[in-house]
Amino acid sequence: MKAISTISAIYLILITSHVFGENLSPELSARLQYVSHKEHISVIVHMADQADLNAATQSIIERKKALQSRNVIRALQTTSTKTQKDLIAFLEKEKAFGTVIDYTSFWIFNGLCLTASPEVIKKIALRNDIDIISEDLPILPPILHPSISLQPNPYYTWNIERIRAPEVWDMGYDGSGVVVGILDTGVDYTHPDLAEKYRGGDNSWFDPFGEHDQPYDYDGHGTHVTGTIVGGNSIGKYIGVAPGVQWIAARLWNDAGEDANISEAHKIFQWFMDPDGDPDTDDAPDIVNNSWSLDKLFNIFPYCNTELRDDIHAWRMAGIIPVFSAGNAGPFFFTGDSPANYPETIAVGATDFFDITFLMSSRGPNNCNLSIFPNISAPGVAILSSFTDSDYAYMSGTSLAAPHVVGTIALMLDVNPNLNFEEIESTLKATAKPLGLFHPNNIYGWGRVDALEAVKAVIP
Numbered sequence: 319m320k321a322i323s324t325i326s327a328i329y330l331i332l333i334t335s336h337v338f339g340e341n342l343s344p345e346l347s348a349r350l351q352y353v354s355h356k357e358h359i360s361v362i363v364h365m366a367d368q369a370d371l372n373a374a375t376q377s378i379i380e381r382k383k384a385l386q387s388r389n390v391i392r393a394l395q396t397t398s399t400k401t402q403k404d405l406i407a408f409l410e411k412e413k414a415f416g417t418v419i420d421y422t423s424f425w426i427f428n429g430l431c432l433t434a435s436p437e438v439i440k441k442i443a444l445r446n447d448i449d450i451i452s453e454d455l456p457i458l459p460p461i462l463h464p465s466i467s468l469q470p471n472p473y474y475t476w477n478i479e480r481i482r483a484p485e486v487w488d489m490g491y492d493g494s495g496v497v498v499g500i501l502d503t504g505v506d507y508t509h510p511d512l513a514e515k516y517r518g519g520d521n522s523w524f525d526p527f528g529e530h531d532q533p534y535d536y537d538g539h540g541t542h543v544t545g546t547i548v549g550g551n552s553i554g555k556y557i558g559v560a561p562g563v564q565w566i567a568a569r570l571w572n573d574a575g576e577d578a579n580i581s582e583a584h585k586i587f588q589w590f591m592d593p594d595g596d597p598d599t600d601d602a603p604d605i606v607n608n609s610w611s612l613d614k615l616f617n618i619f620p621y622c623n624t625e626l627r628d629d630i631h632a633w634r635m636a637g638i639i640p641v642f643s644a645g646n647a648g649p650f651f652f653t654g655d656s657p658a659n660y661p662e663t664i665a666v667g668a669t670d671f672f673d674i675t676f677l678m679s680s681r682g683p684n685n686c687n688l689s690i691f692p693n694i695s696a697p698g699v700a701i702l703s704s705f706t707d708s709d710y711a712y713m714s715g716t717s718l719a720a721p722h723v724v725g726t727i728a729l730m731l732d733v734n735p736n737l738n739f740e741e742i743e744s745t746l747k748a749t750a751k752p753l754g755l756f757h758p759n760n761i762y763g764w765g766r767v768d769a770l771e772a773v774k775a776v777i778p
Contacts (some may be wrong), residue, residue: 341443343452349476350436358419360454361439363405363578364429366447368628369397371635373606379546381738384600390636391425391597398425405430406428412438422581427628438716439708442732452625457570459503460610462540463646463678465712468671473553473710476559476671477546477697481722482561482770486729491561491773493728495735498547499590499638499665501602502540502610504569504705507533509541511557517564521524521593521601524568526582536573538706542713545704546721546726553710557703559769562732566593566603570610580612580625587629604731605639605722607674608663609717611655620647622686623656630662641666641724641740643716644692645680651760653680654691664743667763668698668719673753675761679716682760692763694746695753696722728768734776747777 342350346361355360374393375386409432412418421432431454434442443451467474478484478645486492495669497517507516508558516522516533523533535541548565549558568586570578581722593601612623630640645655645666658665658680668676676698682691698719705711727742737745749772750765758764 321709323641325579331721341448341451343450346451346453349453350440353436355436358433358435358438360431360579360581361431361451361665362429362431362454362625363442363451364427364449364628365398365401365450367397367401368428369391371632373501375554375635381637383602383604386507386635386637387591387600387602390596390632391592394425394428394632395435398428398639401428401431405447411518424584424588426591426632427584431584431760432569432595433770434520454579454581455613456579457583457610457612458577459575460539460717462539463713463715464629465714468700471553473702475555475557475702477701478559478723479554480697481559481726482726485728486771486773488501489773491729491732492562493725493732494562494734496560496563496605496728496731497603498563498565498566498728499571499606499726500540500544500567500588501590501606501608502543502567503569503571504535504540505533505544505565506704509545509704509708511704512565514540514550515548515563515565517566522566524589526568526585527572529573533567534569534571535706536575538570540567540569540712541706542703543607543717543721546701546718547607547725549704559722560728560732563728566644569762575598583626584629587626587633590638591632602636602638604637605727607632607641607721608657609720610644610663611643611645611658611697620645620655620680620685622659624660624686626657626719627660627662630660631658632737634662639727640664640741641720641727643720646678646715647680648676648678651681652683652685654682654685655680656685657684659684659691661689664694664723664746664750665692665763666716666720667692667722667761668714668716669694669695669753669762670699671764673751675764676714690758690763691760692742692762694723694750694761694767695719696767723767726767726772729769729773730776731771732778737776741776745772749775
């Protein structure tokens, strides 16, 4: 019966996708047929015109993040201010009638999120300056997968040794000078392995819910992820791949752990682009770890949800490197989550102590373009890292694999700060340890990350 209901829902969306115009997503178009005119719906509006970021960066040869970021932000802001003016005037008029509750303008993707009546949404859909309108859907919080130590030793960091990070430290590189962003459930910034690595100031923490002025983590997921990237050696062993980096963070879920909305994700992506609100200051992170994913279609199977693709493209053009966990929807193929399956990201699958893929690790081919997925793999089973209340915990999943790649990239940037995205991605693939019968493949990608070989390959 569940399968029949799902097929019926898909059919309903398909046959109603053009009822109110091509500018509505199929799901929103279907909903508008049955929603009461007295209700208000939260939607995301994408404008038709987008900034030409290639023109903004075409004269920049190497990765020069400060210059890239300034040029990209100004191009984005100029385009949004110019193209949203008429729509905002319309929304202000409707707001006076009570048919629009509120709206927020964005420049990172040139669009708005708004809460309005069905009739207003239908009117907006008929405008020729609109590309697509979609519902402001929920984003489920990441799930913790507790594990146990692989040895009687309560502090066993096999993962750090496996990717050969200590050998990179012996060469004099620990990620110093690199800033990493954490987009997750938050971070416990008082943890002894993380506190000294926090950049601090007014431009290093963003809570879209306004519940905490300092970094806070309601469940430990983000704290664990952060420790695998930057963690120190308070227990006598380093838990982080790049203990010399600094971190900043934003959280996508509130204290109650309720589902977030895509509009909140847009706010955070925009904040990471310009944390202090001044394009002339270089305070954006070099890399952002994303150990989360968008909701699945009907909560059943992953697909290509492109809602955040413009945001990630803007990151890329501004010199920010997006790394995502591949997802825990395996062992079947075509299970890669969005945004990990965007071509603009580095997607990371999980492996265990024996370099065998984690059973739940998502596999390809890529749902967005049928390419190899994931891009690369990293340790993600029985990973020891920091936890809330100055504690430590073992966890498993692709959420814990992505930080190993982020830490490795930080080590690479410590060696050569001018590396661009393409150089970093190609080096990670070329230096990874091949795994599986074919290379590359849709289980391990190009193989398991090797920090030592990656760093040696980029020494000027």
